[in-house]
Structures are given as structure tokens and as C-alpha cells.
Amino acid sequence: MYKFDPGAIRIGISGCLIGQLVRFDGGHKRSDFCTEQLARFVEFVPLCPEIAIGLGTPRPSIRLINREGMLLAQTARGEDVTERLRACGRDMAARFGGLSGYILCAKSPSCGMERVRVYHDSGKGNAKEGTGIYAAELMHALPLLPLEEDGRLNDPVLRENFVTRVYALHDWQCLVHKGLTPSRLITFHSRYKYLLMAHHRDSHQALGQLLSDLSVGVEQKAEAYIAGMMQTLARRAGRRGHTNVLQHLQGYFKGQLSSRQRQALARTIHQYREGILPLLAPITLLRHYLEEHPNDYLRQQVYFNPYPEALRLRYGI
Incomplete structure (x- = not known):
């Protein structure tokens, strides 16, 4: 539980954005603004939900699949990790009462807030119309918390x-x-x-x-x-x-x-x-x-x- 500390401004952040090697390919998406400017004034609480649910790195990539109107998160090996990501989002939201903001990785099937690519279950076509599974749970559970994507912070x-x-x-x-x-x-x-x-x-x-x-x-x-x-x-x-x-x-x-x-x-x-x-x-x-x-x-x-x-x-x- 991250309890509120009046002496520190705590911001949740996707781990890859501060340089942690947690992406599916073993890399990161380090944000210069977050690490070189904002980090001087706030305390980051990093988390990669895909690592948190037990997926290693490197790992098979995840896709959002539209299956009869339901949005699912599925790995390249066909493993459905939707409920695990949802549970992670609910669990972390319950622990994040002491945060004052959250920065999420854009376009991610777990962390993206908008325009995440969604593939049709038939295999025909895709559209940038989804929200990451983990991000959706945070947005629902913490409506007051300022959330933003790293790309939009440019x-x-x-x-x-x-x-x-x-x-x-x-x-x-x-x-x-x-x-x-x-x-x-x-x-x-x-x-x-x-x-x-x-x-x-x-x-x-x-x-x-x-x-x-x-x-x-x-x-x-x-x-x-x-x-x-x-x-x-x-x-x-x-x-x-x-x-x-x-x-x-x-x-x-x-x-x-x-x-x-x-x-x-x-x-x-x-x-x-x-x-x-x-x-x-x-x-x-x-x-x-x-x-x-x-x-x-x-x-x-x-x-x-x-x-x-x-x-x-x-x-x-």
C-alpha cells in the first residue's frame, strides 16, 4: 500500500518509461522528460503490469483481440492474459491511494490509454480504437487521479x-x-x-x-x-x-x-x-x-x- 506522504509527490509510471528493461523485447522506452526533468521533483512508483502478472522478459508480445465485441489480451502464443491484467489493475488501484498522478506507456495493450491497436478475431484487419487492459482498470477505479501517456507529454x-x-x-x-x-x-x-x-x-x-x-x-x-x-x-x-x-x-x-x-x-x-x-x-x-x-x-x-x-x-x- 502506497500511503500518502505530504512530503513527497508520488507518481505511478510504466516501468519501461524510466529505463527498466521490462518490455516484451527486453528493451525500454525511456522518457527524457520523466527521467531528466520531472524526476527532480517527484518520486516515481514504477510498475510493468505484464511483469507483475508473471510474464518474463523477453516474452511473446501481447495483442488486443476483438472477439464478438469483447476486448481480450492475448499473447503471440495464444495465451489469454485478460483477466490477469484486469486483476492486476484492480489490485494496484487499491494500493495507489497515495499517488498524485500516473504516466502510462502509449500504444501498449496493457498500459495504453487510447488508440491502442485492436485486431479482429477473424484475422482480417485492425483498428487503433482500444484501451490497454491494465490502464482501463486504473481509469475506472481512480477517476480523480491525473493519468497521461508518455507520447502525449511531448x-x-x-x-x-x-x-x-x-x-x-x-x-x-x-x-x-x-x-x-x-x-x-x-x-x-x-x-x-x-x-x-x-x-x-x-x-x-x-x-x-x-x-x-x-x-x-x-x-x-x-x-x-x-x-x-x-x-x-x-x-x-x-x-x-x-x-x-x-x-x-x-x-x-x-x-x-x-x-x-x-x-x-x-x-x-x-x-x-x-x-x-x-x-x-x-x-x-x-x-x-x-x-x-x-x-x-x-x-x-x-x-x-x-x-x-x-x-x-x-x-x-
């Missing part, structure tokens, strides 16, 4: 979104570990105001309304809140959403900046909206003004620092 927007969700869930897990109270819930939501707004303004408002009366049912409302929060953060924040937030933040400095400074900030936000500058540009300028003109409410906003800046995730979005 996309700067998807990468930033995944890491944002990992850090947000860990923050929530720390809150639960400390103890839920109405006051702490309100403070938590207040800190996430602008991050949630960037992803979906209406959802942010709905989450605020959910917490408007915490005189009863705190535990139940907390469960509904984190479900809604993670769903909101799973929606990719585009330039329109970020621009709306940046303009809101700009308003806090309206009476404190010179005309030249206000024009520079407005121009930088406009250039971001037009795709000329990355998000980091207006964020950096706002941070600078926040240092010059301290504001306790803005200082607590997760939007300014949703994850370690050294990951450089806002350079590419």
Missing part, C-alpha cells in the same frame, strides 16, 4: 496540464491529510480562484457556490468539490481563458502603476493573446509588479506558481 499544452493537475491533487491530499474544516476548504478554493477561472470560469463559480454553505455535510461537499475541481482542471486552459485571468489580475495594479507601466502590461497581455509571446511573459511581468506592490490575496494565488518554475512548462504555451 505536447507542451498537455504536459503543462498534466503537471498542473498532479500538483493540485497533491495540494488537496495535503489538505485532507491535515484535516478538512470549513475554513480550510474556503481558503483552498480562494487560492485556486484564478487557476480554475483560466480553465473554465463557469465551473469556478459553480465550485464556489458548492462551498457557500458548509454548516452541514462538509465531507460530502468536499468530495463533490474535488471531483469538480479535477474535472475543471482536466479542461485545457486556452489563450482566451488565460487572457481573461490576466486582465483580472491587471486590474489589481490599476492605481499603482504609471501610465507607461500600464501600457506595457496591457501590450504584453495582448501579445500573449495573439500568440506572439508565451504565457510566461505576462506572468513574469505581473510577478514583478506584485513584488513592487505586495498584495496578500494575490500572493496566495496558485495561478502564479502551480508547480516548480524550473520545469519551464510555461515557456511553450
